[in-house]
Amino acid sequence: MSANLPQQSGGQLVVAALKAHRVEMAFSVAGESYLEVLDALYDAPEIRLITCRQEGGAAFMAEAYGKLTGKPGVLLVTRGPGACNASIGVHTAHQDSTPMVVLVGQVARHQIDREAFQEVDFRKMYAPLAKWVTQIDMAERVPELMNQAFQVATSGRPGPVVVALPEDMLRDRAAAAVVGPYRAVRAHPGAADLAEMRRLLAQAERPIMLVGGSGWSDSACADIARFALANDIPVCCSFRRQDIVDNRLPVFVGDLGTGAAPSLVARIETSDLVIAVGARIGEITSQGYTLLGIPDPGKTLIHVHAAAEELGRVFRPTLALQSGMPEFAAAAIALEPIGALRWREWRAEARAEYETGLAPTKLAEAPALDLGRIMTWLRERLPDDAIVTSDAGNFSSWPNRFLQYRRPGRQLGPTSGAMGYGVPAAVAAKLVHPGRIVVGFAGDGGFMMTGQELATAGAEGAGPIILLFNNAMYGTIRMHQERRFPGRVVGTALKNPDFAAVIRAYGGFGAAVARTEEFAPVFEEAVASGKPSVIELRMDPEMISTRTTLSALRRQAEMAKP
Numbered sequence: 001m002s003a004n005l006p007q008q009s010g011g012q013l014v015v016a017a018l019k020a021h022r023v024e025m026a027f028s029v030a031g032e033s034y035l036e037v038l039d040a041l042y043d044a045p046e047i048r049l050i051t052c053r054q055e056g057g058a059a060f061m062a063e064a065y066g067k068l069t070g071k072p073g074v075l076l077v078t079r080g081p082g083a084c085n086a087s088i089g090v091h092t093a094h095q096d097s098t099p100m101v102v103l104v105g106q107v108a109r110h111q112i113d114r115e116a117f118q119e120v121d122f123r124k125m126y127a128p129l130a131k132w133v134t135q136i137d138m139a140e141r142v143p144e145l146m147n148q149a150f151q152v153a154t155s156g157r158p159g160p161v162v163v164a165l166p167e168d169m170l171r172d173r174a175a176a177a178v179v180g181p182y183r184a185v186r187a188h189p190g191a192a193d194l195a196e197m198r199r200l201l202a203q204a205e206r207p208i209m210l211v212g213g214s215g216w217s218d219s220a221c222a223d224i225a226r227f228a229l230a231n232d233i234p235v236c237c238s239f240r241r242q243d244i245v246d247n248r249l250p251v252f253v254g255d256l257g258t259g260a261a262p263s264l265v266a267r268i269e270t271s272d273l274v275i276a277v278g279a280r281i282g283e284i285t286s287q288g289y290t291l292l293g294i295p296d297p298g299k300t301l302i303h304v305h306a307a308a309e310e311l312g313r314v315f316r317p318t319l320a321l322q323s324g325m326p327e328f329a330a331a332a333i334a335l336e337p338i339g340a341l342r343w344r345e346w347r348a349e350a351r352a353e354y355e356t357g358l359a360p361t362k363l364a365e366a367p368a369l370d371l372g373r374i375m376t377w378l379r380e381r382l383p384d385d386a387i388v389t390s391d392a393g394n395f396s397s398w399p400n401r402f403l404q405y406r407r408p409g410r411q412l413g414p415t416s417g418a419m420g421y422g423v424p425a426a427v428a429a430k431l432v433h434p435g436r437i438v439v440g441f442a443g444d445g446g447f448m449m450t451g452q453e454l455a456t457a458g459a460e461g462a463g464p465i466i467l468l469f470n471n472a473m474y475g476t477i478r479m480h481q482e483r484r485f486p487g488r489v490v491g492t493a494l495k496n497p498d499f500a501a502v503i504r505a506y507g508g509f510g511a512a513v514a515r516t517e518e519f520a521p522v523f524e525e526a527v528a529s530g531k532p533s534v535i536e537l538r539m540d541p542e543m544i545s546t547r548t549t550l551s552a553l554r555r556q557a558e559m560a561k562p
């Protein structure tokens with residue numbers, strides 16, 4: 001069979017595999033270790049190669065691409081230094097269950113284990129960070145292992161796969177048939193389990209559904225909302241997964257993030273049935289593993305997840321269903337709705353609590369820059385298809401509490417809590433959907449970790465709008481300091497550059513806003529500019545979260561001292 005196939009280099013076979021798996025965009029920082037792959041990309045204009053400025057930013061872009069499209073984000077980086085920089089994005093893809101394929105250049109096979117230049121054993125380095133790590137040692141095996149990489153990245157619980165490519169293998173020539181595209185494997189729920197689920201729901205008095213995790217298509221999101229509406233079940237979502245069920249629907253009752261509403265937490269505690277769909281029910285979502293008993297949740301738990309390994313891992317469910325999200329959501333709406341609902345009032349109360357929370361908390365003095373009013377304005381202003389990305393930090397509680405997410409709009413945030421995510425994610429989102437408004441939220445801390453990727457956006461003609469919450473500190477950690485060691489501020493104060501000047505030097509649009517009324521016109525200017533934009537919000541550092549101030553925290557902590 002191979003007699004009719006052309007001889008290709010390992011590098012050409014890698015690119016042929018990317019094409020066979022229908023890769024349209026890839027993110028890279030170049031390295032001499034994988035020149036053959038780069039050279040083969042020269043002849044593959046159908047793959048748009050985005051040249052990034054640091055592998056951490058490139059990896060976050062690939063992760064955000066995977067989160068947004070459901071297709072593996074492809075990342076190309078060089079040996080040790082590139083792979084080390086990229087590791088934050090691989091860790092995030094793992095924690096966030098995002099499909100990703102990372103191609104890493106490796107030293108030549110005959111140099112391995114000499115600790116050659118930049119040599120790292122990637123199987124060891126990435127073992128706890130990636131879903132799977134492989135190294136392709138024979139050019140003939142490129143099609144097979146690349147196919148496996150795409151299968152593993154997308155099937156079951158999606159995740160990052162790392163493929164190490166020894167540089168001499170990339171030069172070897174072989175005649176090999178490339179296969180593709182990959183076909184993600186997802187389980188379907190069984191009829192008996194679905195009947196059991198309906199029976200458990202019919203017995204419930206106070207049910208609540210928790211949606212989360214990855215693998216949600218827009219139609220799966222629409223289906224799960226229909227199921228909730230048909231049975232009038234209140235739906236909350238896990239940390240940074242607020243875009244699964246339209247927040248404006250009467251069944252949506254809030255999110256279980258770092259700033260979860262105390263009323264929602266209390267409601268879950270008093271519920272008698274939790275239907276968790278797609279969520280792993282991780283540490284943040286479970287409010288530090290306090291929301292449900294471990295391993296006995298202390299109530300009926302129906303847990304639906306794409307991976308068998310996640311079911312019964314921490315919480316022992318009454319009913320465990322292994323299923324992909326589209327498969328489960330489609331099966332759920334086919335179930336006959338429960339008649340004579342006992343929980344209409346329960347759902348209505350939960351919704352009323354959520355709606356009350358949309359009104360900004362009144363704190364002692366109204367600040368000149370009223371973030372509550374700005375978020376309320378944005379909630380009205382952003383179109384249905386806007387994409388909102390988020391970094392990690394306390395500022396994120398503002399968009400998380402006050403914006404209303406929905407499909408086809410999206411929320412892209414790191415459930416891994418990785419700072420530096422917001423800007424690259426916004427760049428990637430704008431590259432995928434140039435016609436949509438993309439707003440990236442970042443703190444002054446997180447922005448400085450990967451803000452240089454706005455140069456990548458400029459070079460690619462993409463114009464995301466970054467809202468930079470400047471409180472001149474690593475505010476989240478300062479909050480923890482005030483709680484544990486009141487008044488003893490160390491390692492958390494920041495002296496910042498003039499952010500608007502920085503973005504202007506990149507050729508973008510920049511402005512600083514210190515008063516509420518300045519925000520709307522500046523935002524419209526940023527939209528109209530079409531350029532990478534940074535709007536610095538000069539916030540009152542007292543506004544440490546949407547619910548409390550720094551000095552209130554310090555007072556409470558001092559009073560609690562023995």
Ligand SMILES: Cc1ncc(C[n+]2csc(CCOP(=O)(O)OP(=O)(O)O)c2C)c(N)n1
Nearest residue numbers: 393394395419443444445446473474475476
């Ligand atoms: C890469 C990384 N480094 C450190 C941390 C720990 N950390 C969590 S939030 C935070 C401060 C964030 O500061 P900023 O971006 O300014 O947002 P703020 O909390 O001030 O709103 C830090 C240092 C982290 N989550 N990720």
Ligand SMILES: [Mg+2]
Nearest residue numbers: 443444473475
């Ligand atoms: Mg800050």
